[in-house]
Amino acid sequence: MAAPVTRLQPAKLPTLPASTTPEQRYWQSFTSPLLIHEYGSVTSINFCATTPHDFAITSSTLVKVFSSKTRTVAKTISRFKDTAYSAQIRRDGKVLAAADASGLLQIFDLQSRAVLRTWGGEHEMPVQAVRWNPRDLTALATGGDDATVRLWELPVGKSVATLKGHEDYVRSLAYIPGSTFGGIVSGGYDKMAKLWDPRAPGQAALSFSQHAAVEDVLPMPGGTTLLVAAGNTVTVWDIIAAREIAVLANHQKTVTALTQTSGSDGSKRRVLTGALDGHVKIYDAASWTVVHGVKYPKPVLSLGVSPDEKHLAVGMVDGLLSIRTRLSGKQKDAVKEKERAMDLIMKGIDPRSVDANGKKKRSGNKERRLKGMDYKGENEDIVIDIPKRAKRERAFEKKLRKGAFADALDLVLGPKGQGDPMMVLAVVKELVYRGAVTAALANRDEETLEPVLRWCLRCVGDPRMVPVVAEVLEKVLDLYSHALGQSPEFDKLVGKLAARIRMEVGNARMASRAVGMIGLLVAGNNSGVRERAAIEV
Incomplete structure (x- = not known):
């Protein structure tokens, strides 16, 4: 008996490599961009560690607190007469600290915006680095253009310690995570990053020499790894061994801001860098490779990621604040439904007249006439399926x-x-x-x-x-x-x-040459940076 003739199916070609990686798709999900124009450069962005993760920015003489739910200004603090810097919300979300270009440091109650404490006169020059102690609700540190790092206690009317060792502006400051003694890392324009033990404030416990002025420092969780942004590179240091682990040289201009994701939702920890070339680069903290990048219209001065990884905020030199939000669950469904309705309206179709599959809904009379036609029988019923007729052969x-x-x-x-x-x-x-x-x-x-x-x-x-x-x-x-x-x-x-x-x-030959040239350039650039860093150390 001859075998039945089967229809010829269209050929299926091998799947080409995906144009985007899962990591890129994740960061591209930060959609719904919101652009806000401020009065001056957005010099700092800080997310609160507690829900709902509101965030504070400094621009001109103002400190603004944005609601993470509505992405609108919830509070405005205008108690500074000079340019405000480095607004930091305490981890409990109740108190905010900020300084200004005159060296004034003020503490505010976020609920009433009342001034709780004012310190002035000790920093003789602008203070552009303010950080709360993550283990002590009453302690904080500041770094100023007078090349000093000062430690403060809320009940005390003056600084409790002064750390001297830098020879130029101190523009970055951070507490080491997990440090039981309150270890601090500072970065200065003297091309040095210094590790301080507040119990012995006489001199720095450890110093890391850089090839350019240090713009920002970022200690990683665990307290054994430190990132230092100097010039257009970011150096990854092993604090315990005092040696260089990697040099991230993916920016063309000065790197101005460092931050990291929390990794609390099971995702991998990522490090974000912003630079004056208008790029934000995202690195895998395990391999230190770039997994994604975002281009902004102006040089980037500050950036922040919310602890729940739902908001990415970037501040630029022209006062532009960009807020990208990652939608999920019902919010994503609502946006898709709104976009679908808008598409139908643009086509001249009433969204109420079609179902979710785009098919026209039946009228009331037709629905009554066809009632029961879609009944497929219950589990105990025997339903006889009439086989469909074989499709006719094509010519x-x-x-x-x-x-x-x-x-x-x-x-x-x-x-x-x-x-x-x-x-x-x-x-x-x-x-x-x-x-x-x-x-x-x-x-x-x-x-x-x-x-x-x-x-x-x-x-x-x-x-x-x-x-x-x-x-x-x-x-x-x-x-x-x-x-x-x-x-x-x-x-x-x-x-x-x-x-x-x-x-x-x-085209194939040109692509092959380009790959080879890029490989040589990257290898040469990385080796040169490592040699310079080794000589300076």
């Missing part, structure tokens, strides 16, 4: 079954070779399998050969289809090379194919 399938290979190829190619490329590929593969390519291409004239050449011209640029196209072209040239110069149309198509093939080969 080219009939020709294939009868061995009329040339006619089958003509039918699937269509006029001017505009048939479905995947179905044409399936038919050609079937001809190759049957050894009938020559039979399908033989005895053709100029008119019937044109669709074949046009299909080859359409598909020769797809690397997944090149082997089949090459086999077809080889047969065409074997059969009709003697006709070159006799038909203007045939010569024109062959010339186009030759030019397209030369272009694809040239």
Whole structure:
């Protein structure tokens, strides 16, 4: 008994490498961008550690606290007469500290915006670094342009300790996570990053020399790894061994801000860097490789990521504040539904008249007439399915079954070779399998050969289809090379194919050269930075 004839299915090509990685898709999910123009450069962004993770920014003489739920200004503090810097919300979310260009340090109650404490006169120059002690609610540290780091206690009316060792502006400051003695790291324009033990304030416990002024420091959780931003590079240091682990040299201009994700939701910890080249780079904290990047219209001065990784805020030199939010759950569904409704309205369709699948809803009378037609029976019912009639063979399938290979190829190619490329590929593969390519291409004239050449011209640029196209072209040239110069149309198509093939080969060679050149540049840049850092250390 003969086997039933099965329908010819369209060819399925191998899946090309994904254009985006899962990491890129994750960071691209920070959509719904909000741009806010402030009065001056946004010099600092700080997210509160407790829910709902509101965040504070400093711009001009103002400190603004934004609600993370509404992304609008919840409170404005205008108690500074000079440029405000480094507003920091205490981990309990009740108190905020900020300083200004006159050296004044003030503590505010966030509920009433009342001034709880004012310290002035001890820092003789601007204070651009303020940090709360993560283990003590009443302790904080400041770094000023007078090259000193000062420690403060809320009940005391003056600084309790002064750490001297820098020879230029102190512009960055951070407490070491997990440090039981309140270890502090400071970075200065004297090209030094220093580790301090407050119990012995006479001199720094450890110093790390850099090749340029230090703009920011970021100790990693665990307290054994330190990131230092100096110039257009970020150096990763092992604090215990006092040695360099890696140099991140992916920015073209000065790196101004460092921050990290919490990794609290099970995701990998990531480090974010912002620079004056307008780029924010995102690094894997395990391999120190770039996993994603975001381009902003102006140089970046500050950035922050909320502890729940739902908001990414970036401040720029022209006063532009960008807030990107990652939607999830019901919020994402609501946005999709709104976009769907807007698309239907633009097409002149009432969104209420179609269902979720885009099909027109039935009217009330039709719904009553068709009531019960969709009933499929209960579990205990016996439902007899009437087998569907087999679909009729397509014209080219009939020709294939009868061995009329040339006619089958003509039918699937269509006029001017505009048939479905995947179905044409399936038919050609079937001809190759049957050894009938020559039979399908033989005895053709100029008119019937044109669709074949046009299909080859359409598909020769797809690397997944090149082997089949090459086999077809080889047969065409074997059969009709003697006709070159006799038909203007045939010569024109062959010339186009030759030019397209030369272009694809040239593109492949250029891509190969570019990959090699980029590899050499990256290797040379990294080795040069490491050598400079080793000499300075």
